[in-house]
Amino acid sequence: MIKPVIPVLVGVSLALLGCSDGNDNNNDENGAAATCSGTQVNPVRLFLQQLGSDRVIVKWRGNADDGPEATNVCFGTDMAALPASSKTEATVTATGHSEVLLSGLEPGTTYYYSVGGAGAADEAHQFRTAPVTGELPSDGNTRIWIVGDSGVGGTGDPESGYVRDGFMTFAKNNGDEPADLFVMLGDNAYNQGTDMEHQGAVFDVYTDILATTPVWPTIGNHEMGSLGVSTTTSPNDYAILGDGANGGPDPAPNSPMPYLNIFTLPTDGEVGGLPSGTEQYYSFDYANVHIVSLDSQLSIRDADNRAAMMQWLKDDLMSNNQDWTIVIYHHPPYTKGSHDSDKELGGIDQPIFAIREDFTPIFEQYGVDLAYAGHSHIYERSYYINGNTGLSTTFDAATMAELNDMNMPANGQGDEAYTQIARDGMDDKVVYTVAGNGGKVTHTTEGFPHPANFFSQLELGSVVIDLNADQLEASFVDVNGAVLDSFVMTR
Amino acid sequence: MKLSVMLVLALVLLRVNPLMADAGVAQRIQALTLKVDQNPDDATLRLRRAWVYLEFNQFELAVADIQLAESLGDPVAAAYTHGVLLYRQGAYAAARPYFDRYLKAYPEQWSALGYRARLLRDIGENRLALADYESLIRLNTALNPGYYVAAARLMANEPGRGVDEALALLDARVARRGSMASLQRYAIELERNRGNYPAAIERMGMLDEKLRATPQWQLDVAELLLLEGRGEEALSYLTVAQEQLQAGRMTAVNRQLMAAAQQLQEQALAAVQKAADSTALVPHS
Numbered sequence: 020m021i022k023p024v025i026p027v028l029v030g031v032s033l034a035l036l037g038c039s040d041g042n043d044n045n046n047d048e049n050g051a052a053a054t055c056s057g058t059q060v061n062p063v064r065l066f067l068q069q070l071g072s073d074r075v076i077v078k079w080r081g082n083a084d085d086g087p088e089a090t091n092v093c094f095g096t097d098m099a100a101l102p103a104s105s106k107t108e109a110t111v112t113a114t115g116h117s118e119v120l121l122s123g124l125e126p127g128t129t130y131y132y133s134v135g136g137a138g139a140a141d142e143a144h145q146f147r148t149a150p151v152t153g154e155l156p157s158d159g160n161t162r163i164w165i166v167g168d169s170g171v172g173g174t175g176d177p178e179s180g181y182v183r184d185g186f187m188t189f190a191k192n193n194g195d196e197p198a199d200l201f202v203m204l205g206d207n208a209y210n211q212g213t214d215m216e217h218q219g220a221v222f223d224v225y226t227d228i229l230a231t232t233p234v235w236p237t238i239g240n241h242e243m244g245s246l247g248v249s250t251t252t253s254p255n256d257y258a259i260l261g262d263g264a265n266g267g268p269d270p271a272p273n274s275p276m277p278y279l280n281i282f283t284l285p286t287d288g289e290v291g292g293l294p295s296g297t298e299q300y301y302s303f304d305y306a307n308v309h310i311v312s313l314d315s316q317l318s319i320r321d322a323d324n325r326a327a328m329m330q331w332l333k334d335d336l337m338s339n340n341q342d343w344t345i346v347i348y349h350h351p352p353y354t355k356g357s358h359d360s361d362k363e364l365g366g367i368d369q370p371i372f373a374i375r376e377d378f379t380p381i382f383e384q385y386g387v388d389l390a391y392a393g394h395s396h397i398y399e400r401s402y403y404i405n406g407n408t409g410l411s412t413t414f415d416a417a418t419m420a421e422l423n424d425m426n427m428p429a430n431g432q433g434d435e436a437y438t439q440i441a442r443d444g445m446d447d448k449v450v451y452t453v454a455g456n457g458g459k460v461t462h463t464t465e466g467f468p469h470p471a472n473f474f475s476q477l478e479l480g481s482v483v484i485d486l487n488a489d490q491l492e493a494s495f496v497d498v499n500g501a502v503l504d505s506f507v508m509t510r
Numbered sequence: 511m512k513l514s515v516m517l518v519l520a521l522v523l524l525r526v527n528p529l530m531a532d533a534g535v536a537q538r539i540q541a542l543t544l545k546v547d548q549n550p551d552d553a554t555l556r557l558r559r560a561w562v563y564l565e566f567n568q569f570e571l572a573v574a575d576i577q578l579a580e581s582l583g584d585p586v587a588a589a590y591t592h593g594v595l596l597y598r599q600g601a602y603a604a605a606r607p608y609f610d611r612y613l614k615a616y617p618e619q620w621s622a623l624g625y626r627a628r629l630l631r632d633i634g635e636n637r638l639a640l641a642d643y644e645s646l647i648r649l650n651t652a653l654n655p656g657y658y659v660a661a662a663r664l665m666a667n668e669p670g671r672g673v674d675e676a677l678a679l680l681d682a683r684v685a686r687r688g689s690m691a692s693l694q695r696y697a698i699e700l701e702r703n704r705g706n707y708p709a710a711i712e713r714m715g716m717l718d719e720k721l722r723a724t725p726q727w728q729l730d731v732a733e734l735l736l737l738e739g740r741g742e743e744a745l746s747y748l749t750v751a752q753e754q755l756q757a758g759r760m761t762a763v764n765r766q767l768m769a770a771a772q773q774l775q776e777q778a779l780a781a782v783q784k785a786a787d788s789t790a791l792v793p794h795s
Contacts, residue, residue: 248565250598255620255650260542260562274652287688293720296655296683296690317654324656327692331655334691337763338720365567384762440760447762 053103055093057136064222068283070233071290072126072149078118092119094132098140106136113273114280126151152304161306165482167204167393169457172224173216174209179224179458181498182481188500201232204393205239205349211259212242213266214277237312239349242278250366252321293335302335309341313348315370336385346390350374351453355467356397361410376408386446393455398495399475401451402428403437414470430473431506439510454482474504553583564595586615602633640664655692658683673700689718707738725754741781748775
């Protein structure tokens with residue numbers, strides 16, 4: 020939610036750093052640039068938002084050591100000497116989060132920062148800005164880590180930590196390369212998406228990753244409270260069911276929905292993409308990939324807001340020129356995991372139908388390459404398909420899937436790797452993946468596996484996408500760091 | 511809680527929704543019911559449980575809890591839940607007095623205003639619906655864009671209000687919060703529908719720079735120029751669109767745009783030819 024109380028983030032431009040204005044305050048007696056002189060604070064929650072090629076938002080709350088909260092940040096490229104001129108005062112939101120916008124940064128550059136404004140940074144507090152939009156990172160590879168339905172930490176279960184460790188193992192064994200982007204597919208904090216549950220399920224689980232890697236979430240049914248069964252259409256309807264032992268709605272004047280108060284998401288195309296005017300759905304660019312986050316829980320239930328989101332999506336995709344395009348949302352169009360995409364569940368799963376019937380045609384018509392959802396607590400990956408807007412019984416591989424040389428659905432592996440422009444000469448197919456297995460796997464439903472899916476498995480894990488200019492590889496990584504499924508797409 | 515009560519509750523919930531098989535959810539529901547049983551006169555707990563039933567479409571169970579809550583505590587507090595329950599059943603006329611009652615006591619409650627706005631629109635009380643949408647917009651400046659389009663649509667068609675006011679509403683939102691294509695597109699539609707093509711074209715120029723770089727934008731402008739009788743200018747936009755489309759990826763939408771560009775080009779050429787012919791027919795003095 021755009022914060023009405025303190026709407027303007029305090030920003031500082033690195034272009035100013037090192038520039039002499041005749042004031043000696045930033046230099047020591049030898050003329051060297053003075054460093055910050057504050058004391059580093061270890062916040063209870065610390066995370067990065069809206070990282071682009073020239074900007075990032077550092078956001079935090081609390082002091083893990085019970086001292087006073089930090090009120091500023093110092094940052095720079097030399098971990099041991101953060102210049103005094105970089106000191107940036109934070110603004111404080113109605114829910115007690117402090118945030119600073121650091122702008123004027125150099126693309127593809129590692130910066131260190133100190134919450135509290137110390138003269139030197141902890142090595143764990145660093146980030147690397149994105150390359151110039153459309154260009155590749157210096158190592159040639161963008162790594163995206165995608166986790167769905169991981170919010171079990173809020174209820175004390177350890178599985179999301181296992182999944183995180185599996186990714187860390189994979190990353191270490193595959194180029195020793197951390198994620199450039201951390202994507203969350205909704206249901207990030209069970210059971211009701213309260214602020215307290217976000218602490219346990221997000222900030223206490225991914226602490227180190229969040230301090231170095233921007234997080235890009237989408238709204239799941241549990242972000243809307245009501246034990247995940249809410250069918251309301253507005254974040255203003257956020258409510259909890261139960262005794263409130265794990266927290267409740269956020270206080271006025273902001274939204275009662277904690278998700279919207281915790282995350283500071285782009286509404287005005289701050290990191291590329293077309294302005295959406297709402298944090299409920301947004302898009303951004305990183306290097307040569309365009310990522311769109313849709314709101315399948317709220318906007319899609321309301322005809323007016325669905326129409327607005329749909330128009331925005333078309334406009335956003337039309338104006339996108341990046342090499343690769345990925346869409347994320349919570350409700351999967353093709354699943355036979357813990358949710359069945361053939362059933363509306365009394366309205367609770369109606370967004371599954373809306374995504375499949377109204378939105379997958381847009382993805383396919385406008386050149387989306389990959390689509391990721393959660394909700395179903397399983398990993399399921401489709402063929403390279405288009406045109407399946409009906410129930411599972413209507414899926415026809417012969418006409419809807421990319422076929423191999425034997426006229427069987429291609430699996431995306433080896434010599435059956437997908438090409439962005441399919442065999443029919445059109446860029447009109449999408450690989451749909453359900454990755455709602457980031458915190459638990461439960462059961463399958465009648466008709467499992469869904470015929471549109473090539474690979475379906477009840478196994479904890481997450482997805483890693485590695486992409487460059489010519490190729491992307493998407494891997495399903497288990498808790499041991501092993502790859503259980505993968506496919507390649509070239510362009 | 512008695513074992514039989516727990517069993518019945520579990521069976522009801524499991525029958526309705528496999529989500530309830532989730533241990534955490536089931537535990538929460540059981541804990542809530544336990545509290546209700548321990549505090550049968552607590553209206554707040556009754557209302558909380560009514561919401562559970564409501565979300566699972568167990569309307570009869572929800573009504574029972576709501577009615578008990580109304581008799582036990584503040585009936586106004588229960589009116590919102592009762593209104594939502596009836597709204598979700600499609601009983602709009604029956605729901606309306608509950609929202610009226612609740613909003614009389616809590617006139618700035620966003621959720622109730624949103625429900626009543628939709629309800630009033632759905633039963634054709636557009637003037638009153640618009641009033642609620644305007645209240646919502648006044649209370650919450652960060653509303654999802656769809657609310658603005660809904661309000662503008664009602665306003666444009668409301669006697670005594672009209673398109674100019676609707677456009678002002680959309681423009682105010684854009685001026686306050688920045689470029690929003692979905693609002694500007696509706697404004698363009700309003701101008702186009704009333705035949706004010708120059709204004710529609712001008713608004714096309716106000717769309718985000720990224721959008722203005724797309725072939726779709728070139729085509730939209732060309733179409734408006736054709737409606738305005740400016741065929742020559744339309745042709746130049748169509749030429750740009752066709753060049754962009756040929757250089758772009760072969761997506762389904764681009765293929766549709768190519769066909770549309772071809773069609774518009776034929777119309778534009780015909781218009782230009784017609785204009786030339788009519789000029790040629792004018793006798794020289």
